[in-house]
Amino acid sequence: MVERYSRQILFPGIGETGQQLLKEKHVLIVGAGALGTGNAEMLTRAGIGKLTIVDRDYVEWSNLQRQQLYTENDARERIPKAVAAKRRLKQVNSDVSIDAQIMDVTPQELERICDGIDLIIDATDNFDIRMMMNDIAHKYKVPWIYGSCVSSYGISYTIIPGVTPCLHCLMRQVPVGGMTCDTNGIISPVVQMVTAYQSVEALKLLTKNENALRNKLVSFDLWTNQHTSINVEKLKNKDCRTCGERPTYPFLAYENQTKAAVLCGRDTVQIRPKKQGNRDWENLAFNLSKIGNVEQNPFLLSFTTDGNRLVLFQDGRVLVHGTNDVVHAKTLYNRYFG
Missing domain, CATH: 3.30.310.10 (TATA-Binding Protein)
Structure with a gap:
């Protein structure tokens, strides 16, 4: 239905060609919390061809403050997030194919579901899973978009295998501890900001507008009015075990799994x-x-x-x-x- 996407088609960066490309693409969203539901809804409304949504948890009352697809009834009945998200998204756009997977993310599961994936969006709150995604993305040459938020702080970075530094290059080791939404809280506007950064980068990649990519790591604190954009190109490490010259994909190994x-x-x-x-x-x-x-x-x-x-x-x-x-x-x- 052209009328449905008419305003998006009018946008020069997408047009009719870009809209057709969106219809042909398959995106994997890992996590159906705040960032996952926001990205899923934006892509569903934009006319993505297929979404695979993976989440291990169910809807709780504390989710309703910022996780936009869920209802009180979902929390009352403890509906798995992937299932509740699919139900709502099919009401938003019945033409989009949505695969809801209730499961914990492991390398084996990622290997199983990544076939035919054009893009991975990070919507998890777990660095073990992010490092697995980072390895899988580079093993299969699939771009992915990192995103994280807590309190009033957010961060996002687009990772292109073979081009940009990977998350392993940036972190060098899996962070332990630190702030979480459960210890430091979160306000919903920061979720919307990170989602916007992730979704617009997704639209650029899916419509083959790579020249419009941000190419920088962006971070911000909405409460203190701070915003930073960092060029991290020089952090790419040729000896990185994920994206270097001799990759071994260490976070796919059994001994490194939680x-x-x-x-x-x-x-x-x-x-x-x-x-x-x-x-x-x-x-x-x-x-x-x-x-x-x-x-x-x-x-x-x-x-x-x-x-x-x-x-x-x-x-x-x-x-x-x-x-x-x-x-x-x-x-x-x-x-x-x-």
Whole structure:
């Protein structure tokens, strides 16, 4: 429908040719939180051909302040974010093909879903996952757009394999600790600003307007009115194990993958089983209901006992709420789901 995109087609940078290119493109968005929902909605309204949205979590009340696709009902029913996002986006533009994946991101999963991907957008809050994305993007020569925000601060950078420094070049090592939305809060305008930077770079790449790319790392603090644009070209490292002359893609190696992860200041530990597989949910729910409170929807089972809430997903992952102690979380996991 030309009328639907008429104002976008009138824009000289896109035009009819660019609009047709958008329709042919497939974008992977890793994470369906604040940045993920913002980018997904912009690209869906712009007429992208296909979106694959990957997220491991479900909608909670604290998400509603800034994660624009979700409703109170999604939080009330603990709908997985990928599913809730797909439902809303199909109402926005039914012509866009949307693949919603409820899963934890691992190198194996990235390898499986990256075939045919034209662009990856970072919308996660986890540097382990970002480094995996960085390796996958360079292994398969797929551009990706880094984005992060917390408090009133945001940052974004577009990474082109073989051209720009990669995230490994910039960071040199995976950051540990630091501010998170759960420890320092966040205001929604900073989300919209980072989303705008990511989405416009995505439109440039997807419509083959590489000459219009920003080519700099941008950071800003909306509350203190600071804005910085940095040329990081000289940081490209020829010995980098991800994008250098002899890449080994270290963050795809099994020993560098997190098996039990404390989730970003949320007083929650994720346990990922050795093997994925479906469980007999009906029997499990019946047995667990004898010792605690059980709630279910088609995507997850929530079990509360002794001050801890354990949420089981269909792929076998469990979120253990109420603790940051990995050992204690594993004990609870093995006691109830092992």
